């Protein structure tokens with residue numbers, strides 16, 4: 001990944017940083033001079049990612065299940081004691097869940113998707129925002145999805161959770177507008193990562209068919225947009241929605 005941004009001296013949390021878009025973001029942040037705490041529920045993959053990325057700078061792993069408020073509070077305490085402060089929060093962790101019509105969707109799975117993707121994101125903001133406002137500077141990027149704008153069929157819980165993440169971003173961005181902390185969200189379209197294993201082939205083909213560029217996005221393209229939003233230069237943009245959707249979403 002050639003592109004770099006000036007994140008020197010910044011401490012960043014990247015949730016779901018063990019793999020996929022989160023790992024690529026952690027890598028670009030490290031190359032750009034930030035220290036990175038990878039928060040993930042998958043300890044084995046998270047430790048392996050932090051170990052591998054440590055050659056680029058200060059990379060630590062912190063276990064968290066973001067669906068649990070107590071776990072998020074503990075992760076924040078551990079991160080503070082190890083890094084000494086937090087400047088950037090990338091709320092990237094998420095699950096897709098399986099594909100089924102709404103009337104056939106398992107109610108427990110439906111609730112779990114919203115709990116992880118939306119309530120968990122809220123927990124991370126709730127716990128980390130005071131650390132950022134006390135600095136008088138901060139960047140939050142919530143990784144939503146184009147599904148939250150358009151609604152993908154057979155993915156009602158995922159689409160609803162991501163629409164919620166977009167609305168939370170707009171609300172919190174306005175709440176924090178005079179604090180020096182910006183809050184924006186990213187709405188990627190499909191990127192071939194491990195998350196595809198949760199979806200049906202039919203659903204993956206549907207998503208690809210909706211992308212005017214005729215290809216999936218890459219983790220690097222999403223990481224680059226996230227890093228730009230977290231840069232010093234992106235100082236007059238908050239409560240915004242940034243697309244990485246190959247032309248699918250034009251509003």
Ligand SMILES: NC(=O)c1ccc[n+]([C@@H]2O[C@H](COP(=O)([O-])OP(=O)(O)OC[C@H]3O[C@@H](n4cnc5c(N)ncnc54)[C@H](O)[C@@H]3O)[C@@H](O)[C@H]2O)c1
Pocket residue numbers: 015016017018019020021022039040041042045064065066067092093094095096116120143144145146187188189190191192193194195196
């Ligand atoms: N890949 C895509 O097609 C795509 C498209 C649009 C949006 N997104 C969003 O981008 C984000 C990253 O997706 P990805 O494709 O890299 O996924 P991924 O499955 O490769 O990685 C997600 C990471 O989140 C972690 N995670 C899951 N539940 C967690 C929890 N409760 N607490 C902490 N960590 C948890 C997983 O262990 C995993 O390491 C997600 O929010 C996803 O919804 C992905």
